[in-house]
Amino acid sequence: MSSLPFRIVGFDLDGTLVDTSPDLAAAVNAALTHGGLPPLAEDIRPMIGGGSRLMLRRGLAAAGQHDEALVDRLLPVLLDHYHAHIADGSRPYPGLLDALDMLAADGVTLAVVTNKLEALATRLLNALGMSARFATVIGGDSVGRCKPDPAPIHAMVDRCGGGRAAFIGDSIFDVAAARSAGLPSVAVSFGFLDRPVQDLGADRVIDHYDALLPALRALGHVPDPCAA
Numbered sequence: 760m761s762s763l764p765f766r767i768v769g770f771d772l773d774g775t776l777v778d779t780s781p782d783l784a785a786a787v788n789a790a791l792t793h794g795g796l797p798p799l800a801e802d803i804r805p806m807i808g809g810g811s812r813l814m815l816r817r818g819l820a821a822a823g824q825h826d827e828a829l830v831d832r833l834l835p836v837l838l839d840h841y842h843a844h845i846a847d848g849s850r851p852y853p854g855l856l857d858a859l860d861m862l863a864a865d866g867v868t869l870a871v872v873t874n875k876l877e878a879l880a881t882r883l884l885n886a887l888g889m890s891a892r893f894a895t896v897i898g899g900d901s902v903g904r905c906k907p908d909p910a911p912i913h914a915m916v917d918r919c920g921g922g923r924a925a926f927i928g929d930s931i932f933d934v935a936a937a938r939s940a941g942l943p944s945v946a947v948s949f950g951f952l953d954r955p956v957q958d959l960g961a962d963r964v965i966d967h968y969d970a971l972l973p974a975l976r977a978l979g980h981v982p983d984p985c986a987a
């Protein structure tokens with residue numbers, strides 16, 4: 760029997776499981792260059808989290824462009840470049856693989872819920888040799904709605920067979936989706952933050968994956984809102 764209070768633990772992908780910022784920045788800059796704009800000089804990480812379109816829109820805004828037609832024209836360039844270079848520089852965060860091993864050894868079902876397109880998320884996990892660790896991968900196009908809508912979180916729980924679940928992420932999209940779905944959340948302080956991690960409103964914050972299992976055990980003292 761599991762020593763953890765959760766049967767299912769879900770994870771965001773970009774900025775939570777994997778530092779994808781080098782490859783996402785390269786894709787955004789490829790799109791900007793194609794559009795005759797200079798590449799971004801600033802950190803792209805706060806722009807990540809709402810899917811490819813929002814990331815490109817933010818990148819264009821940083822370059823002084825606010826034309827939605829330009830977003831439409833350059834988005835395929837971004838996606839094509841990213842598809843071809845999806846794991847050139849992306850790597851799992853320190854301690855992640857050990858934490859996933861410990862969760863799996865404890866009988867926990869693992870899942871990914873991301874606003875990244877499902878095909879791209881699966882391609883990235885395959886490239887990093889991580890796909891087999893997860894029972895399901897839900898992308899931004901998988902259920903017709905994206906985080907912060909709770910629908911992808913509900914789908915995660917359903918696909919994993921039901922049971923008490925928690926969600927791990929790095930953005931307000933993740934925390935809000937988990938809260939709306941009635942799940943506790945853990946925020947990682949090393950992700951693609953657009954605000955101080957404490958302002959996300961997660962139930963726990965961790966600075967390294969070494970702290971994940973203790974954080975989940977501590978959340979076992981929080982009443983399950985789905986319990987009858």
